[in-house]
Amino acid sequence: MTRRQPLSRDERRRADRRKVFRRTTDPTDPRSRLFAVLLMFFVFGGVLAAQLVKLQAVRPNIYIEEGAKQRARVEPLAAYRGQIVDRNGFVLASSSASYQVIANPKMLAEEDPYRTADLLAPILKLPVEDVLEAVLPANDADQYGLVARSVDQETALKLESLSHDDELDDFMIGIFIEPDEKRTYPAGELGKPLVGRVDPDEVGIFGVEKQFDDVMTGVAGFEQFEGGRFGSISSGEWRTNPAIAGLDVVLTIDHRIQFVVEEALKAHCEEVDANGATAVLTEPGTGNVLAMASVVEGEDGACFVPNYNKALVEWFEPGSVLKTVTAAAAIEELGYTPDTMIEVPPSISIGGATFADDPTHPAAPFPLSQILSRSMNVGTITLAQRLGAGEVYNYQRRFGLGQPTGLDWPGETSGRVKEPNEWWGSDAGSIPIGQGIAVTATQLVALYNSIANDGHYRSVRLVEGLRTSDGSTIPLEVPPSKAVVSEQTAEYVTQLLAGVVNEGTGRSASIDGYQVAGKTGTAWKVFDNGSGQHTYGTYLDRRYVVTFAGFVPSENPALSMVIVVDEPKTATTASAVAAPIFAEVGLYALQILGIAPQQPNTGGSERVRAPTAGVEAMPPLEEPAQETAQETAEDQGLNGAAATAGASTEKPSSDGTDEP
């Protein structure tokens, strides 16, 4: 056995060093614990280092972004829809803050949606069934139900208090109150066809609301800021994207005149049992519309303001109010004056129809002034024959008939003016006296404005301009005027129209202290007689559209107006139905416009503000039916002087208006 050599000092030292790192199984040996702790430090240190590298180098912004996201708050900034105001700034339509109540049926299903509906219904003033429809889930994934819109602040606060009620708050989990916008019309139905309405999403559906929907709609903004539990953080980022409010639309109308016109139309519409009525009032110089009103008869016989603007979307055959165009053309083209004598036969037969005057008369010369004041059919047709079809058509077009008015109104109709090559049958007789031609009330008022405006045609204006949120107004372009007839002609025609009111068919349109110039029109109306054929009907079932168009004061016109009453039944002439409305409304409008009376009434002694029902028609001039004219002629021993109009089987007979 070999004896082991003793280790040298260095060898012992190396051996001791090895022992230190020698693996040991002794649990009490501190080296193992030391090793474990070191290992742990290294592992955690490594992980920490890796995480640091990741956060600082690989994705340095991830937690910054996450934090910002958690702190970010976004508050919407409402951009209210622009207002609609009248010329005086009276608000006809405006938007204000409101709330909408939204349900999450899925969340509500966890409690008792029926109880929720019971709680909400009385506060929202809705039937429980309606609320249930919104809060009950349509399917498992249903998370949206619109309970109510346009909820006012008071109601919203009541609902919110339910959420803070310890006993009821469980039933409100899933009910959300969101800010919304509500369109209101402070004047109610006033000017409804004109102002229009919006749908629940505040999109215009008719009227100015529709026409100017784009400019009135604002662009919503928002405020983005950093917020915490106790509100916004002062040092945090604050970004504002301002809302762009919609522009206000400033109308040319005066709400007071509009109100009076609507009230008058309703009253007279019901009084004469009419199908409806329309009125347009303008300032002749500028073409600015002061009022544009429509009413229609309801099923109960009461007349109400409809949703559509009859003055622009509904055409009618105007009748004798169009004789003004023929007379103006004759003065302009043939050099006539109001005193020019025209040989007028008792009747004229054209295309199988016979046109006569009421009352009938033998062939005789009549001054032009009388032809218009007595609204003579034959005299006017005689003028048209001297002018020729081309000139008649030309002047009708020059006065703006058969064309859009320039208002660019949604659904506006241009009416219809036949070109000379389209004339056939009795058109040569009927068109110059206003039958067989379709116009709108607004076109008519523009026509009379041309006469009042020294022979210059100017498109009517309904919108004065657009108003910005700072109150400044952007005026809309005013279309240039164009000469239609000479100033001299316009003056002569004005004299003729004043004569109509002073001593002719329009006496009931006179207004104390003001000289009115205007013309009546009682036109036969085309209708379906039940057999599918459109006809003017017969003496027994004839229907009428009565009109009065004119301006006042005649010397320096400040107001022009057209009144149209559709199918009046208890009275059927313009002088009994339309002209009194002109006088009634005109008086008030002149007062509002501050036009002082210039003179005592020159139009006779009749007070036109007496109830319409009590106004007696002027028998010789106002009896509408040609059949009556026939009877009158027979009574006076003028058999054959006024032949009965022959009704065409292919088209309605256009044999003249009732009001001569």
Added chain:
Amino acid sequence: MTAAVGRRSSTTVKAKAAKAPPSGGRSRGQRGQRGRRSDGQTARQPGRRTSESAGQFGGLRLFSRSELRARARLRGGLAALCLLIVGGFFSIAFVQAQLVAGQQDLDQMRSQLDEIKKERAQLAQEVDQASAPEAIVARAHELGMVRATEPIYLAAVSPAPKILTPAFVAPADDRAEDLVAAQVSPQPSMSSANAAKSDEAKDEAKPVVVLTVDDPSTASPLAGSTAVVVGLSDG
């Protein structure tokens, strides 16, 4: 252990007792000399300052006055720094608290502003509704007023105002109560007071509408009057 102090009698002796470890434990010095010392004596380490040069003898250490002053200054500086830091922290906390409070006030004011704006819009709407012609007519009817059937005009031209019908006339801007008192005689010659009033009104003669009280029994401020004139603004 004996402290040798005789050599540097002028030096203040500061004894710093070595912290004795708890029984059974070992001091840091002992640990560092583990395996090499067994007699409990502090051994002189090669290359280290001697206790004499460092002023340290056993567990005591000697400091010169300048050292002590330096240490005191250092301690004072450290204390000041600590105070400064703590004070700074408190200041920051205070400012932060103020900012938060201010921000809360700001938030509250913003919220109030929103509410006031909504309230203003609501009130404006109510004014608009009350100003609507239909509402005014309804209110007038409640007060017992009816629409005039015969308007009266003041002639704005000389020589003499022409009174078309007997009635009450007055400048358009007067209040209804005043207007009742402004009754004008139907005779062409007006009283001097009313004539003066009329002269003033000539320049801005506005059309007027007569509203009559048809039911004097109506409980209204105008009850009992037979007629009043209400001027209309010319818009």
